[in-house]
Amino acid sequence: MSRSITTAVSVLSMFVLSAPAFAEDSKDPIKLTLHDWTGQLITTKLMGEALKAKGLNVEYVPADYLAQFAGLKTGDLHVAMEIWETTGREAMDEATATGQVENLGETGMLAIEEWWYPEYMKEKCPGLPDWEALKKCAEQFSTAETKPKGRYLGGPVTWGGFDDERVVALDLPFEVVHAGTDAALFAELESAYQRKAPIIQWVYAPHWAPIKYKGEWVDFPKYEAACYTDPAWGINKSATHDCAKPRGPIWKVAWSGVKDKWPSAYEAIKRFNINNDEMGAMITKVDLEGQKTEDVVAEWMKANEARWKGWIGQ
Structure with missing residues (x-):
């Protein structure tokens, strides 16, 4: 083998050994x-x-x-x-x-998850979508099990969301009842909407429900990060979660x-x-x-x- 060939092989070997391995x-x-x-x-x-x-x-x-x-x-x-x-x-x-x-x-x-009601409920609670209207007309959202308190139908417990904490912090006369599954949550909405029955519940987007049904999300005090961590934030100085859920x-x-x-x-x-x-x-x-x-x-x-x-x- 000539010196030039030997040198070329050596250089090539060095290059191969030093080249980065592709993961x-x-x-x-x-x-x-x-x-x-x-x-x-x-x-x-x-x-x-x-x-x-x-x-x-x-x-x-x-x-x-x-x-x-x-x-x-x-x-x-x-x-x-x-x-x-x-x-x-x-x-x-x-x-x-x-x-x-x-x-x-x-x-x-982009996500929205919030309390939602059908448009026909505004006749029974005309102050909506302002959340404070719920204090005056909670009974319009009641069931036999919750009366005189209103019933809020929340998502499965595993979803989080702090609805129970929100009810306490904002002193809302509501009981939070959690649906067992996503399917059960929207099956109840379907049934109530067809009968024009009272309902207020967790609705999220992206989803078909706010497209298919006419309704609105409740306007709670606007979320800030401190609302979830600092009781001094917001209208209730002794509790956290006195605001809307974040969106984003x-x-x-x-x-x-x-x-x-x-x-x-x-x-x-x-x-x-x-x-x-x-x-x-x-x-x-x-x-x-x-x-x-x-x-x-x-x-x-x-x-x-x-x-x-x-x-x-x-």
Whole structure:
């Protein structure tokens, strides 16, 4: 072998040895959490099926909305596609402050979760949407079990939301009754609306309910962060939560180890983006038209191939 060839081989060998190794995704399953409302199931399946198309091993794991953070911190769970500013911000901030969980940015959807009533209830409680009207006409929202107090139908307990605390802080003559499931919550709204029966309950957006039904969210004192932590804030100087729920983005979060173990999934999740109108349309197909979640997801992915392939870098 000539000196020039030997030198060339040596240089090439040095280059190969010193070149950075490109990280590959682990073959282990990346675990995406599933919760108990339709929109979150859709969001998660959209991301999960896109990751599968890239060749990743994806596992869907049912988990409680707020309790899931314990698993995200330890790495037993890996990705949560919907943390709502309205109900999950405190838990998310606590988790990310540990360094064990990372906020991967906004989903593109904007969240509202608040007390909501059908438009026909304004005839019985004309001061609405001002929250103080509820003090004068609570009995108009009562049931046989709560009378003379009004009944507020809240979401499942696992959703958080501080409705019980809000009732106490604002001295509202209401009892909070929690629906067992997302389906039960909106089945009761459907029934009440058809009968023009009294109801005030948790309604959120993006969702089909505030599109299908005419109604309004209650105007509580505007939320500020201090409302949830400082009793001196607001109209009740001895209690927290004397305000509305926050409004804002729906976030994506992940175990902090995702970026090293599944680097391409990490980047894809950060790029995921969908808006309220798109999500509302898909939820409608599942909840009102009776289509399967998997079929709705597949239909969207077929119609938006360039979009989700952009998420996964293809």
